[in-house]
Amino acid sequence: MNPILTVNSVKLTINGKPILKGVDLVVNKGEIHAILGPNGAGKSTLAALIMGINDLKEPTDGEIIFRDKLLNGLEIYERAKLGVTLAWQDPARFEGITVEEYLKLSGRNNPELDVVECLELVGLDCNYLNRFVDETLSGGERKRVELASILAMRPELAVLDEPDSGIDFVSMEDIANMIKTMRERGTTVLMITHREEIAEIADRATLMCDGKVVQTGSPKEVGQKFKTMCVKCEVRNPELVGGE
Amino acid sequence: MEVKKNLLDTIGKKFVQVGLPRELFEKNRFNLLVDRNKIVVRYPAPGVRSEVIETPTGVKTKVYVEPGTKLEEPVILCFGAAETTEVQTTEGEIIVGEGADVKFQVYGAMAEGIKLKHENKLKVRVEKNARFEFLDLHYNGEETFVELETETDAYVGENAYFRSIFKQTRGRAGRVRIVLKANVDKKGVAVFETKMIGKKDDEIYVEDVIHLNGEESRGISKSRIIAVDETKATFVGETYGNAPKCRGHIDCSEVIRGKDVVVKAVPVVVVNDETAKVTHEAAIGSIDKKQLETLMARGLTEDEAVDVIVQGMLR
Numbered sequence: 035m036n037p038i039l040t041v042n043s044v045k046l047t048i049n050g051k052p053i054l055k056g057v058d059l060v061v062n063k064g065e066i067h068a069i070l071g072p073n074g075a076g077k078s079t080l081a082a083l084i085m086g087i088n089d090l091k092e093p094t095d096g097e098i099i100f101r102d103k104l105l106n107g108l109e110i111y112e113r114a115k116l117g118v119t120l121a122w123q124d125p126a127r128f129e130g131i132t133v134e135e136y137l138k139l140s141g142r143n144n145p146e147l148d149v150v151e152c153l154e155l156v157g158l159d160c161n162y163l164n165r166f167v168d169e170t171l172s173g174g175e176r177k178r179v180e181l182a183s184i185l186a187m188r189p190e191l192a193v194l195d196e197p198d199s200g201i202d203f204v205s206m207e208d209i210a211n212m213i214k215t216m217r218e219r220g221t222t223v224l225m226i227t228h229r230e231e232i233a234e235i236a237d238r239a240t241l242m243c244d245g246k247v248v249q250t251g252s253p254k255e256v257g258q259k260f261k262t263m264c265v266k267c268e269v270r271n272p273e274l275v276g277g278e
Numbered sequence: 279m280e281v282k283k284n285l286l287d288t289i290g291k292k293f294v295q296v297g298l299p300r301e302l303f304e305k306n307r308f309n310l311l312v313d314r315n316k317i318v319v320r321y322p323a324p325g326v327r328s329e330v331i332e333t334p335t336g337v338k339t340k341v342y343v344e345p346g347t348k349l350e351e352p353v354i355l356c357f358g359a360a361e362t363t364e365v366q367t368t369e370g371e372i373i374v375g376e377g378a379d380v381k382f383q384v385y386g387a388m389a390e391g392i393k394l395k396h397e398n399k400l401k402v403r404v405e406k407n408a409r410f411e412f413l414d415l416h417y418n419g420e421e422t423f424v425e426l427e428t429e430t431d432a433y434v435g436e437n438a439y440f441r442s443i444f445k446q447t448r449g450r451a452g453r454v455r456i457v458l459k460a461n462v463d464k465k466g467v468a469v470f471e472t473k474m475i476g477k478k479d480d481e482i483y484v485e486d487v488i489h490l491n492g493e494e495s496r497g498i499s500k501s502r503i504i505a506v507d508e509t510k511a512t513f514v515g516e517t518y519g520n521a522p523k524c525r526g527h528i529d530c531s532e533v534i535r536g537k538d539v540v541v542k543a544v545p546v547v548v549v550n551d552e553t554a555k556v557t558h559e560a561a562i563g564s565i566d567k568k569q570l571e572t573l574m575a576r577g578l579t580e581d582e583a584v585d586v587i588v589q590g591m592l593r
Contacts, residue, residue: 085571085575087571087575088571109574109580110571110574110575111574111575111577111578111579111580111583113575114574114575114576114577115577119575119576119577120575122568122572125572126566126568126569126571126572127569128569128587128590129590129591129593130589130590130591130592130593131586131587131590139573139576139578139586140576142577143577183576187576187577
């Protein structure tokens, strides 16, 4: 065990409403770790707290530690400089910025950066280099470019928020392979998802529900629990599964 | 060819300092370079006839692109000021003959620290089946103060294409008033694009007026103004759909950054024919937070991320 990210008793309350209710999580260096859970479980909120986005720079209580550094209160770019990044579920579009420029910006501290290789690894050819990262890319293409930008940056920890959303079933295998490639290149992956099929590629998985961790274990065990427990729960307690 | 070499070197240093590409001077790529009211370089382009006269405060130019002229390289002009002068006036007329296809790349360069008023009046006539792109690139220093008044009046002939792009993406804008007008004939196309950044107490006023007078004519008016600090900026886009099946669109997207910024966008859409269609979209707001956070998550500071986003919008 060699923890790269430790989440200790993290609580988050927004406008008096508890969103995270004491989350404990350990992600080991070099692993792919999936966080599974229904909508509203607090998965994306936890991802936002790790990266410091959406004005969530620190939890109400508890601590988030990357290697031996406390992330609480740090700016987004300070976390990125330590080696943490995040890929959004629905990535931003940029007017007037080409794919090549975007990848070069992402990989500006990577001395071995090869933008063409990064594109090839996500299934796009070099013709995409001159395309703009704007509305002219389809949802799937934009998602691939986002994963290419993570490969370009080569961070120590990548938090991938729903990397499988908006991707058709045929491309799911591609996405799984891209995530494995990231790991092969030295990036630990923390992957947020609500689909147990994609979680199966992980080394370990954690199930979250209602702002709490329910179980951590093998993807199979956790996936089984998710299928049996959460699906029934969604039917019984629709108030627990609101949008995140 | 008329080149005042020493003068060119002296001016070159000052204009490169505010952002003009160095290679323009190293390779002397100019077809016409004017400093205040002095012609420094004049070099004809094939198929392009011109008359340039020095006046007490600037120059008067007449340019005629002969019918059928097609140039792969742009015609490069520069009207600048290397030293402070009270006023610089440029008056011009450009006629692009039938079936010609040319690009003019025009640099407006105002050296660091100077103050001046620049007045420009331009008449453009793009004849039948011709294609004309007019890229107007302005470079001012951070400590330069320019009061710019420029008015372009264009006629776009049958099946002709005219695109005018005004860009000032570095340095200070100063006090700027830009008026662009076009009358567009049958199946003609007029495209106006303005991309500017205002800083400190800059004042920007942009007015695009497109009259779609010919059947199936088209017009696009697009503005991207980034207003920072205490900048006051106004964009007025007027498009008149006067003919059957003409199509027009106004697209203004302005970004504000600073609590004392005031930005106004006024789209005016007038349609006088039941088969005409003119649309508009306008958005004024701060830098998109998700764009900012995405770049910061790749290690850029907030200021670096803003610069990347803004330069992308002004591209």
